[in-house]
Amino acid sequence: MPRTSLRARKHPRQARSRETVEALLEAAAQVFERHGYAAGTTNRIAERAGVSIGSLYQYFPNKDALLLAIVERHVAEGAERLGPLLAALRDERPPLRAGLERIVAAMVALHAERPALHRVLFEEAPRPPALRRRLDALATAATAAVADWLRAVPEVRVADPKLAARLVVQVTESVTHNLVIHADPDRSPDRWAAETVALLEAYLGSAASSG
Amino acid sequence: MPRTSLRARKHPRQARSRETVEALLEAAAQVFERHGYAAGTTNRIAERAGVSIGSLYQYFPNKDALLLAIVERHVAEGAERLGPLLAALRDERPPLRAGLERIVAAMVALHAERPALHRVLFEEAPRPPALRRRLDALATAATAAVADWLRAVPEVRVADPKLAARLVVQVTESVTHNLVIHADPDRSPDRWAAETVALLEAYLGSAASSG
DNA sequence: GCAGAACGCGAGTGATTGCTCACAATACTC
DNA sequence: GAGTATTGTGAGCAATCACTCGCGTTCTGC
Numbered sequence: 484m485p486r487t488s489l490r491a492r493k494h495p496r497q498a499r500s501r502e503t504v505e506a507l508l509e510a511a512a513q514v515f516e517r518h519g520y521a522a523g524t525t526n527r528i529a530e531r532a533g534v535s536i537g538s539l540y541q542y543f544p545n546k547d548a549l550l551l552a553i554v555e556r557h558v559a560e561g562a563e564r565l566g567p568l569l570a571a572l573r574d575e576r577p578p579l580r581a582g583l584e585r586i587v588a589a590m591v592a593l594h595a596e597r598p599a600l601h602r603v604l605f606e607e608a609p610r611p612p613a614l615r616r617r618l619d620a621l622a623t624a625a626t627a628a629v630a631d632w633l634r635a636v637p638e639v640r641v642a643d644p645k646l647a648a649r650l651v652v653q654v655t656e657s658v659t660h661n662l663v664i665h666a667d668p669d670r671s672p673d674r675w676a677a678e679t680v681a682l683l684e685a686y687l688g689s690a691a692s693s694g
Numbered sequence: 695m696p697r698t699s700l701r702a703r704k705h706p707r708q709a710r711s712r713e714t715v716e717a718l719l720e721a722a723a724q725v726f727e728r729h730g731y732a733a734g735t736t737n738r739i740a741e742r743a744g745v746s747i748g749s750l751y752q753y754f755p756n757k758d759a760l761l762l763a764i765v766e767r768h769v770a771e772g773a774e775r776l777g778p779l780l781a782a783l784r785d786e787r788p789p790l791r792a793g794l795e796r797i798v799a800a801m802v803a804l805h806a807e808r809p810a811l812h813r814v815l816f817e818e819a820p821r822p823p824a825l826r827r828r829l830d831a832l833a834t835a836a837t838a839a840v841a842d843w844l845r846a847v848p849e850v851r852v853a854d855p856k857l858a859a860r861l862v863v864q865v866t867e868s869v870t871h872n873l874v875i876h877a878d879p880d881r882s883p884d885r886w887a888a889e890t891v892a893l894l895e896a897y898l899g900s901a902a903s904s905g
Numbered sequence: 906g907c908a909g910a911a912c913g914c915g916a917g918t919g920a921t922t923g924c925t926c927a928c929a930a931t932a933c934t935c
Numbered sequence: 936g937a938g939t940a941t942t943g944t945g946a947g948c949a950a951t952c953a954c955t956c957g958c959g960t961t962c963t964g965c
Contacts, residue, residue: 493911497962500912519820521732525953535914540954606817609730646881646889650869654893657868658861670857678857682865682897689896704941708932711942736923746944751924 492544506532511549516599520608569628579638583680590655594663640690717743722760727810731819780839790849794891801866805874837863851901
């Protein structure tokens with residue numbers, strides 16, 4: 484651990500350096516994707532970006548900063564993708580099955596983007612507290628939106644919408660996560676998605692929830 | 695990556711060396727638990743075990759072998775714990791809710807054992823192919839047992855018991871995993887377990903499964 | 906066209922890591 | 936208690952990694 488903290492080092496002003504930073508971010512994503520976090524060395528990243536190692540350290544104070552930048556971008560993209568869905572749940576109040584289908588589809592799309600990178604980012608790499616807060620906020624927002632929607636849909640009969648919403652988010656997240664990362668050779672992703680919708684629909688439509 | 699492969703180096707014959715190996719395994723578990731895989735250095739492990747670094751390398755050819763030994767032991771313990779459950783499902787054919795409660799309880803117990811170690815082993819550390827096969831075999835056995843049970847329980851009305859079994863295993867696994875590792879401050883583990891049972895019960899008891 | 910800022914370079918540094926090896930201590934065999 | 940196999944030791948090696956620094960190149964404003 485040669486360095487303790489710090490966020491950004493130098494701000495790219497010219498177009499040239501903005502391209503360098505861009506190349507570094509993409510290279511870092513690719514290298515982490517291919518080699519994992521620990522084996523994704525800064526020298527390798529610089530090399531892959533076609534940039535000197537010195538230039539890397541002009542814009543990122545250390546390896547973790549590079550990781551953080553990638554995750555932040557990844558999460559921002561996720562939030563951007565999820566935004567319309569959450570808005571639709573709030574404004575359109577779609578019926579149960581239709582809403583679930585959209586949630587699951589959005590989650591699958593989210594995970595299918597760059598599965599290997601996603602795995603490294605969310606399973607293997609260290610997560611600084613700042614990042615943790617960022618992710619928690621996103622998850623909380625999603626859960627709240629789903630809970631509101633559940634409360635407004637008449638078919639839903641669970642006793643505790645907030646808990647149910649957490650379960651919905653959690654289950655879709657982990658099922659699609661595993662679906663994408665350890666693909667099932669026997670059954671198509673669509674089949675899995677459909678069954679997940681069926682599972683959630685059965686649960687939410689039942690009154691079995693222990694109060 | 696200073697070494698390529700190899701499994702075991704020397705077999706402990708005297709009681710003395712068996713104790714050394716034991717100490718090394720426990721020390722490795724503790725160190726990986728506390729520092730993660732990458733920062734869990736072999737020197738630190740040897741030190742914690744109260745053993746020279748040379749002795750470590752007499753019984754384990756490299757760092758990964760040490761990891762593998764730990765995981766294998768962890769998985770074996772898991773299989774041992776899961777065995778009675780699977781046998782009970784096969785022989786007693788408990789009714790839906792009772793069976794689900796036992797499955798979820800077993801899974802929670804399995805994860806609660808050493809959560810930090812579990813996380814490092816299953817999320818962070820590299821997984822050699824041999825290990826992957828071992829885990830797949832365990833999951834397959836569990837899924838098959840659950841599927842057989844589902845077929846025999848009259849309340850279950852899903853169209854595809856094997857797919858349903860996979861979902862059951864998958865959902866209980868991931869929910870309990872997250873439950874133990876990222877604990878929910880608002881709700882008790884029991885509450886989560888109960889709700890998971892409710893979710894699975896609603897799903898399995900419904901005919902909503904898309905054929 | 907020039908001064909200064911921004912940018913880019915990459916050999917090199919210090920620290921750390923996985924791991925070896927020459928040797929010493931202990932346990933069994935007779 | 937001699938002889939041998941087993942076990943234990945730890946200084947140190949070779950490799951690697953994150954990161955620095957001195958210097959050359961390109962851009963911008965005037």
